[in-house]
Each structure stands twice: as C-alpha cells, then as structure tokens.
Amino acid sequence: MSPxxxxxxxxxxxxxxxxxxGSLIWGINTIFLLDAGLSNLAAFAANACFTAGxxxxxxxxxxxxxxxxxxxxxxxxxxxxxxxTGLYVWLWRLHAPFLPWAVVSLLLGLGFTFFSGAVEAWLxxxxxxxxxxxxxxxxxxxxxxxGGVAMLAGSVAGGYLAQLTNLGVPFLVRAGVYALMxxxxxxxxxxxxxxxxxxxxxxxxxxxxxxxxxxYGWRVRQVRLLMLAAPFTGGVGVYVFYALQPHLLDLYRDDxxxxxxxxxxxxxxxxxxxxGLLAERIGRLFPHRxxxxxxxxxxxxxxxxxxxxxxxxxxxxxxxxxxxxxxxAGMPLRQAYxxxxxxxxxxxxILSFDSLMASTGGVVTQPALGRVADVWxxxxxxxxxxxxSACALPFLARARRAAQD
Numbered sequence: 001m002s003p004x005x006x007x008x009x010x011x012x013x014x015x016x017x018x019x020x021x022g023s024l025i026w027g028i029n030t031i032f033l034l035d036a037g038l039s040n041l042a043a044f045a046a047n048a049c050f051t052a053g054x055x056x057x058x059x060x061x062x063x064x065x066x067x068x069x070x071x072x073x074x075x076x077x078x079x080x081x082x083x084x085t086g087l088y089v090w091l092w093r094l095h096a097p098f099l100p101w102a103v104v105s106l107l108l109g110l111g112f113t114f115f116s117g118a119v120e121a122w123l124x125x126x127x128x129x130x131x132x133x134x135x136x137x138x139x140x141x142x143x144x145x146x147g148g149v150a151m152l153a154g155s156v157a158g159g160y161l162a163q164l165t166n167l168g169v170p171f172l173v174r175a176g177v178y179a180l181m182x183x184x185x186x187x188x189x190x191x192x193x194x195x196x197x198x199x200x201x202x203x204x205x206x207x208x209x210x211x212x213x214x215x216y217g218w219r220v221r222q223v224r225l226l227m228l229a230a231p232f233t234g235g236v237g238v239y240v241f242y243a244l245q246p247h248l249l250d251l252y253r254d255d256x257x258x259x260x261x262x263x264x265x266x267x268x269x270x271x272x273x274x275x276g277l278l279a280e281r282i283g284r285l286f287p288h289r290x291x292x293x294x295x296x297x298x299x300x301x302x303x304x305x306x307x308x309x310x311x312x313x314x315x316x317x318x319x320x321x322x323x324x325x326x327x328x329a330g331m332p333l334r335q336a337y338x339x340x341x342x343x344x345x346x347x348x349x350i351l352s353f354d355s356l357m358a359s360t361g362g363v364v365t366q367p368a369l370g371r372v373a374d375v376w377x378x379x380x381x382x383x384x385x386x387x388x389s390a391c392a393l394p395f396l397a398r399a400r401r402a403a404q405d
Contacts, residue, residue, distance in 0.1 A: 003192075004132035008139060010188045011123045012146045014074070017184060018115065019147040021081070021177035023154030024161075024170045027265035030245045032167045036092045038101065040246075044370025047242060049102040051235075051362035053109020054116070058356035061113040066347075067196055070122035071189045075182055077114030082178040084108045089168045109359075117351035122191065124339055124347060129193025136339055137280055137289075140332040144276030148269045148328070155265030163259045222290075223341055223350075225399035226334065227357040232392035233297065235361020236385045237327065239369045240304065241268065244320060247378035251313040267317060268324040275328025282329050289333045290400040296330035297396060301389045308382035 025032065033043035065073035084107040091100050124136065158170035248264045286292040303323040310316040342350045365388060372381040 003130040004127055004134075007123065007126040007130055007132070007192065008142075011119070011139070012143055014119060014181070014185060014189070015143045015147045016150040017177065017181040018119075019150040020154045021174050021181065023151040023265065023269070024158035024174045024177070025085075026151070026241070027155040027159040027245060027263075028162050028167060028170060030242045031249070032092060032162075032171070033101070034246065035167055036101075037095045038098065040370045040374045041367060042098050042101075044239065044242070044366040044373075046098070046101040046105045047238070048363050048366040049105035050109045051238065051359045051366060053106035054113050054359035055109075055356055055363055056106070057110045057113040058116065058359065059353055061110070062117045062351065062353065064114070065118035065121065069191045069196055070118040070125075070194065071185065071191050073114045073118040074122075074185050074189060077111050077118075078178045078182040078185065080107065080111035080114065082175045082182075084111055085171050085175040085178070089171045092168055092171075113355070116355040117347075120335070120339070120351055121347040122189070122194070125193035126190075127193075135280075135336070137283060137332050137336040140335045141276045141279040144279070144328060144332055145273050148271075148273030148276060151269035151272060152266045155269055156259075156263060159263065159265070160259045220341055221402045222399045223338060223354075225395045225402060226338060227354055229392035229395035229399070230354065230358040231361025231364075232388055232390075233327075233361075234358025235363075235365035236304075236369075236389045238362045239366045240307075240323070240382065240385055241265075242366075243369070243373060243378055243381060244268075247382075248313065248316065250378065251311075251316055264317065264320065267321050271321045271324035272328040275325045275330075276332065278325075279329050279332040283333050288400065288403060289337045290396065290403050293330045293333045293337075294393065294396045294400055296326045296333075297389070298393055300326040300330075301386050301393070304382060304389055305386040308379045308386060311379075 029047075030043055033046055034040070038046065061073060061076075064076070084104055087104045087107070091104060123139065127134075127136075127139070158173075161170050161173070244264050248260060252260050254260070282296070283289055283292050286295065300323055303319055303326060307316055307319040307323065310319055338351070338354065339347070365385075369381045369385060372384055
C-alpha cells in the first residue's frame with residue numbers, strides 16, 4: 001500500500017469510528033433528555049451548552065493541535081468524550097436538574113473540539129507529505145460517504161437498541177467505541193508533514209499561532225465571508241437535526257417508537273452518502289465551487305420551509321432527506337475551497353475557528369428555537385429556521401464575488 005493510500009484509509013477509518021460512536025445517540029438524544037425530565041427549552045439549552053463548549057474550546061484545542069500535534073489532539077478527544085458520555089448516563093439515571101447537564105454538555109463540546117480542525121489538518125498535511133496530488137474534493141467526499149455509512153449503521157442500531165433495552169444503553173456503547181478509537185489512533189495515526197514549532201515558550205507560541213491564524217484566515221476576504229455565514233447554517237443545522245426526532249414521533253403518533261427516530265437519523269445518513277457521491281459531479285456543473293455551494297444552500301432554505309409546512313410523516317421525512325442531501329453535497333466543496341486558501345502551519349487553528357463560528361450560531365439558535373417549539377410547535381420552529389438559514393446567503397454571494405475579483 002502506498003503511503004498516500006495508507007493516509008487516506010486511516011482518515012476514512014477515523015471518520016467511520018468517530019461517526020459510528022457519535023451516531024449511536026443522534027437518533028435518540030433529544031428523547032433521552034426529555035425522558036430525563038427536561039423541557040424542550042431545557043433540552044435544547046443543554047444542547048446549546050454543548051455548542052457553547054465548542055465555542056469556548058475550539059481555538060484553544062486547535063492551538064493544541066498546532067502546538068503539540070494533531071495525533072495528541074485526537075487522543076485527548078476520545079478520552080474526553082468517553083468520560084463525558086458516561087456522565088450523561090449517570091445524570092439520566094438520577095433525573096438530575098439542568099445545571100449538571102449544562103456542565104457535562106460543556107465537556108462534550110470540549111471533546112469534539114479536539115477533533116474539529118485537527119483531523120482535517122492532519123489529512124491535508126499528511127497527503128502533501130506523501131506527494132499525493134489528487135483533488136481534495138474527492139477525499140473529503142469519500143470521507144463523507146464513509147461517515148454516512150457509519151451514521152446509517154449507528155443511528156439505526158442506537159434507536160433499536162434503545163427500544164429493546166433502554167435509552168441509556170446506546171450511550172454506554174458509544175463510550176466503549178470512543179475507547180476503541182483511542183487505541184486505533186494510537187497505533188495508526190502519525191503526524192506526517194507537520195512538525196510542531198516549540199522554539200517559543202508555550203504561552204508566547206499560542207499567541208503567535210492565534211495571531212497568524214487571524215492574519216491568514218480572518219483577513220482573507222473569502223474565508224472571512226464563509227465564516228460569517230457559518231453561524232446561520234451551522235446553528236440552524238444542529239437544531240433541525242435534533243428537533244427532527246420528537247417531531248417525527250409526533251407525526252408518527254407513537255412517542256415510544258424510538259426505532260423510527262433512528263430511521264430518521266439513518267435517512268439523513270443516507271442523504272449524506274448520496275451527497276458525498278454527487279459532490280464532485282455537482283461541482284463540475286458550475287463554473288466555481290462557491291457558485292455550486294451557494295446554489296445548494298439556497299435550495300436547502302426552500303426545503304427547510306417545506307418541512308415546516310409538511311403535516312404528514314412521509315412528506316416530512318422526504319423533505320428531511322432532500323435538505324440533508326443538499327447540505328451534504330455542498331460541504332466537500334466548501335472544505336476543499338477553504339483548505340486551498342490557508343497555510344499548513346496554522347491550518348488546524350483556522351479550521352477550528354471556522355467551526356467556532358458555526359458553533360456560535362448554535363449557542364443562540366438552539367434554546368431560542370426550542371422555545372419557539374414549546375410555544376408554537378416544531379413546524380413553526382422549522383419555518384423560523386428556514387428564515388435564519390436564508391441570512392447566510394448574502395455572505396455566500398459576496399464570497400463568490402470576492403473569488404472572482
């Protein structure tokens with residue numbers, strides 16, 4: 001096996017393992033929180049605390065990846081997520097009040113920030129070090145397909161596992177998978193093409209990396225505009241995904257059909273697989289990656305509005321698939337474009353800052369949209385979500401014009 005192929009396969013394996021672990025609870029997470037005694041507002045506020053953890057820790061953990069290595073960052077993420085997931089089960093058994101949920105949700109956010117930026121930066125640098133000159137779009141798209149297959153398996157398995165046992169078991173299995181991924185990464189992951197610069201003391205080095213990240217990331221106009229759009233697309237996306245679970249159970253008229261919630265998450269996974277497969281072809285239909293990405297996001301706004309108006313289970317499920325397909329097809333195009341504009345040494349930090357911008361939107365939108373759902377119902381919250389998503393389109397249009405200048 002060539003070195004480049006070994007890097008790609010390791011990336012696909014890490015993607016599959018992480019997605020499998022995460023997706024075991026994606027189909028039941030909101031139901032799990034409601035079963036623990038939280039209201040819609042409290043449940044989505046807990047999710048917002050998870051997102052707030054990502055906001056607080058995105059750049060610091062990106063700096064960890066740039067300062068001590070991407071492998072070290074990944075290993076820290078698996079340990080943190082395994083421990084925090086176990087604490088979630090403990091809180092569920094206690095029917096704990098909101099405050100402990102908020103604290104543990106922050107720890108979950110910390111765990112995921114060790115991955116965001118680090119894995120993508122590791123892949124890009126390692127491929128460059130092995131002399132691979134293939135298009136990044138294809139690697140990211142295949143990674144998305146692999147993640148979609150893992151999400152399909154995990155979400156269905158998690159839903160039916162909860163239905164056959166109880167809502168806590170998928171969380172325990174998830175913690176075990178993260179422990180397994182620690183061992184896999186410890187053996188297979190090596191920091192190729194990247195040598196941390198430790199010539200400065202840690203604090204000064206962290207300041208230097210942060211300053212360079214602003215210089216090479218935020219001050220690049222196209223990157224900045226894409227980051228400014230991210231709070232709307234990312235914030236809405238995470239709310240919609242988790243609100244689908246109870247909404248579809250309402251339409252299905254069976255609040256204990258957890259397998260249906262798992263199937264809904266699996267439908268999103270299937271759309272992710274298809275979107276990854278179609279990303280390259282869709283990109284070739286347009287003169288520029290950003291043109292394709294803008295068109296896909298605009299179509300997603302329409303699909304989300306349709307979801308808010310759909311009153312039948314199968315119509316809603318179909319629109320969910322369409323919405324997820326559009327978003328999945330656009331993501332590899334965005335990833336490849338952004339990575340082409342940023343330097344290697346600051347890559348993990350800049351990508352983490354990009355994730356931070358998306359997470360910032362989730363901190364505000366999740367409790368706000370959860371409150372809308374409490375007062376007016378889930379369909380109204382999806383209509384508001386569509387309007388918020390539309391706010392990203394002017395930034396994307398300006399980024400496209402900037403790319404032409």
